[in-house]
Amino acid sequence: MKKKIVVCTDLGPALSLLTLRDDLDVVVWPHAVDTECPRAWLLENVQGASGLVVCFKERVDGEVIKAAGSGLRAVSTISVGYDHLDLPLLASRNVQVGYTPDVLTDAVADSAVMLALMASRRTNLTTSLVTSNAWPAFQWTPFALSAPQLSTTLFSPKRTVGFLGFGRIAQAVLRRLTLGFGVSDAIYTPRPEAPPQVMRDAELLRGLMPNLHSLRAVDMPTLAADSDFLFVLAPGGEATRHLIDESFLRRMKPTSVLVNNGRGSVVDSTALAKALKEGWIWGAGLDVVEEEPHVGVKHVLPAEQGVREKCVVVPHLGSATHETRAEMARLTVVNVLRGVDGEQMESGLDLGRWQ
């Protein structure tokens, strides 16, 4: 009897790695290309599955896992996060869990640099001048619509970038900014419980010299006060909720730019709107927003006049490139195949703490 693999999400060309296998019965949610998988379809089709492929939208909880039955060997999600999976229950049933970390580092780092440039150049405002037909009457003066510059130059040689969350993506952003744009100094605030990373920082600094002059761990008030461009790349959860609040934003420079590619909950949206409106900071570029996706005409950041001109909001698309999503799909398929074949996944979660 063929092993059954249930696929709830669009895998692009990588799906053929599954369908080419004669020994598998591959059941795909038929509207995966443009519609999220309904829970009813998942519950009905998951019965008897050896492998299950999901995205972060499908909750794999007790109900789904029990519906699958005792033959389930692998759950593979096309995401970095795994909050949607009941890991203790999967571990207790010896189900391997695959996910896709690391591969999206460069795509998200590109997005962070884009948002930094868009927020500093205030593209919401400048592009709307064109579309609203205001360009012909625009009075050109040397400082009209001028903005803080990301890159350093001979006549402006110092630029400090700050990071809240200094993992792989932050380091990829730093590489772009130092080697590409000549940013001269970097600071970050480590998690309170984290041990000092002296060796790692020395190695990073060595690799980015002579462009980068300094890389330092600092406290939150210093991070706020010294950053020309501040990148939030911290994970979500209670420990980081509203770390960027009114008192932090009040300490920032009026020419500073805030970018969030981490989690929306880290930044207090109401405080940010106030900071933008009252000019405590220059601009903001957000790929993630508190309470997303419920962000729109009534949300203070994209909607309010005096704020929207300074605040770019993109709907959580940092990793949304053809190349990266294709690699995430490939890895997701390889993970589920390894799992149903009883081999170790290429990128599997360590479930040891629950076993």
Add this chain to the structure above:
Amino acid sequence: MKKKIVVCTDLGPALSLLTLRDDLDVVVWPHAVDTECPRAWLLENVQGASGLVVCFKERVDGEVIKAAGSGLRAVSTISVGYDHLDLPLLASRNVQVGYTPDVLTDAVADSAVMLALMASRRTNLTTSLVTSNAWPAFQWTPFALSAPQLSTTLFSPKRTVGFLGFGRIAQAVLRRLTLGFGVSDAIYTPRPEAPPQVMRDAELLRGLMPNLHSLRAVDMPTLAADSDFLFVLAPGGEATRHLIDESFLRRMKPTSVLVNNGRGSVVDSTALAKALKEGWIWGAGLDVVEEEPHVGVKHVLPAEQGVREKCVVVPHLGSATHETRAEMARLTVVNVLRGVDGEQMESGLDLGRWQ
């Protein structure tokens, strides 16, 4: 008697370098901060001037030069271009002419990278999903709204960038893309009459290795066919008019992105709109547009549905940063001071061909 300097444009803090000099009579257009200088004011006030400071909006033609009189020693423009100045007449009167090249290289290169990222990620479309309240109903699927990726990765290691116009700004863009984003290959099309730049290219390549694998001069069809991201940084004029036309655009890849920070006239707007609408190319980011500033609700690029989602238009603000405009102002002031003092300008045009 004090020497008179007439200032038509906003110089920011650099103005004090003029006003602090007791031996000068500095006459400033009183609304310079937000309004272009009217020609009538210029003609009235320029009489008897030793020095004249303008931006590209003030035509310094025979009428102005004659109104100034024989004491005019220096014209200093806060711009790279000098089409607005009657150079032969100024040369014949031994007037020095100052301008501000080079200083804006980094600001414009930043803008070019920003436009490349915005056009590839289609930010007109994605940000409008948020402002139009479409985010809550957005169906997340792995390839929804995915885009070509600028940076290379281990699983997508080749990216070719092309340049039409390969001067200082293009080279500054290339440095950002190779060292910052891991772009692997670069091509450019030289002017037809230009001698091969073998030594320069070898030196550039050496400086960008190992990230950059190749740098080659190619013909226009190859530039079109091979560029993943194409940067137009050519000057205007008849020689470059519509070099990017329908036949060029038809040769480009459907995933390719066009960026123009050079001159609007190089790109045929009608052909570009067609290319975007019919999917010959992926997207476009424009800081300059044919017929600017008359670009708005009736112009095909920002206005037409099926085009505007793929085409970012910024109203010629590539160099508009605080740092760069301040340096342009400083240089403009130093130039006019040197000129009225009978010294050589820090950055003066060579008028030898007219003398």
